[in-house]
Amino acid sequence: MRLLLLLVSVTIAQALVRVPLMRSKSLRRRLQENGRLGDLLARVPDLYRKYTPEDQEAVTEPLVNYMDNEYFGSISIGTPPQEFSVVFDTGSANLWVPSASCSSMACSNHRRFNPQLSSTLQSTDETVSISYGTGSMKGALVYDTVRVGSIVTTKQGLILSESESFFLYYSHFDGILGLGYPSLSVSGTAPVFDNMWSEGLIPEDIFSVYLSRGDNSAVVFGGIDDSHYSGRLHWVPVTHQRFWQITIDSITLNDQVYACQDGCQAIVDTGTSVIAGNPEAIGQIQKDIGAVADVYGLYHVTCDHIGSLPDMTITIDGMKYTVPAAAYISQVSGSCSSGFQTTSGPWILGDIFIREYFVAFDRSNNRVGFALAVKS
Incomplete structure (x- = not known):
């Protein structure tokens, strides 16, 4: 029984239960959100040098592949650093890890952050709840130093979970580091990647993801590693700057259109293991590939x-x-299951798709690039 597939809904059905304080946006952020920052930096070399020091290089964060179902890497939080494994998730925008005060069963087999051991932690009196399709978590908003590889962001907003739904007990990672747009942040704090860029810690406002069936998967912050793909990147615009959302022209099998005949929206989501779509289309696909549901709702094929x-x-x-x-x-283990599931929102291009196609996420130009991934 592959209970880990329950995690597929983690990054879509998020609900904010508190109203964040309104904050004025910087000129850089307004330009960035309007898709004009990349053009401005190209036109004004001195401004470009201010944000991209000549000696800066992109930073590669290796990922662990757990059964082609979860990909996670290491980060550390606090001073001295406390280490955690997190999913680098383009379908959410918050960083959270379990707190030492968490008493939920889901926290019992994961590393937990002890705020009393960090000299750089700044606490708040704010509590944040995030609801997922199969559960929820609740915790305290704090600020602390976060390290991803050689990148160190200071005063990073994050959530220390104090209660978690039981389904997270089965995850092989401790927490989630969201890489979505700031508008997706349920706490009103800037995502880690935004702080990397605004603090001048990476050379380009871009990150890229390579997922393999082997042991060399990675996220590259501040650049693109062209050794992970062949051919050229094909860039498509982000249609809604919340998720990494794009337009699909059509979805076909055997030249038969199953979905998106007139176009549809899709989310490129590293935090979801499957390809998900509307129930009618997915139901027809499952039927036509001979997939049969078991008592747990998982679809199997011969x-x-x-x-x-x-x-x-x-x-x-x-x-x-x-x-x-x-x-x-x-x-x-000799059992074969379908990688298609249903969702009520836009289609989701999860890890099944990303293992086949290297993906670059360009915030300066608000676009996503795809190229055939090198197999390993």
């Missing part, structure tokens, strides 16, 4: 049939992206 199943083709901005059956069917 492993011997994988070689005869059709490729899925996702067309984005005129480019066709093929996802073969060997990618969308998961094989674990």
Whole structure:
């Protein structure tokens, strides 16, 4: 039983239960949110040098691959640093880890942050709750130093969870580091990546993700590692600056359109393991690939049939992206399960898709780039 698939809904159904204080935006942030910062930096070299020192380099954060279902890396929080494993999640925008005061079962088998041991921690009296499709967490908003590789952000807003739903007990990571847009932050604090850029810690306002079936997956902060893909990146615009949301032209199998015939919206989400879509389309796909639901709602196929199943083709901005059956069917201990699930919102292009296609997330120009990932 692959209970870890319950985590698929983690990054979509988020609810804010507090109203953040209104803060005035800097000129840089307003330009960035309006998609004009990249053009300004290109036109004004001195301003570009201010934000991108010549000796700066992109920083690569290695990721652990757990059964092609979770990808997570190491960060540290506080002074002296306390280490945690987190999912670098483009489908959310907050950083949270368990607190030492958390008494939930889900916290019992994960590392917990002890605020009393950090000399740089700044506490607040604010409590933040985040609701997910399969559970929730609640905790205290604090500020502290956060380290990702060699990048050190100071006064970073984060949540120390004091209660968590039981489903997180089965996760192999401690917390989540959101890489979505600031408007997605439920606490009203700037995401970690935004602080990396605003504090001048990375050379470009961009990060990229390479997920493999091997042991060399990574997130690159401040640049693109072209050794992880072949060909050229194809850039598409972000349609709504909250999630990394784009437009899909169509989704087909065997040249038959199953969804998005007239176009639809999709989220590129590193925090979701599957490809998810509207119930009608996903239901028809499951039926046509011979997937049958078990008592837990997971869909299984006969492993011997994988070689005869059709490729899925996702067309984005005129480019066709093929996802073969060997990618969308998961094989674990002789059991084969479908990598498609339903969602009530936009389609979700999760890890199944990202393992096939390297992805770059460009905040300066508000666009997402795709290229064929190098297999490892």
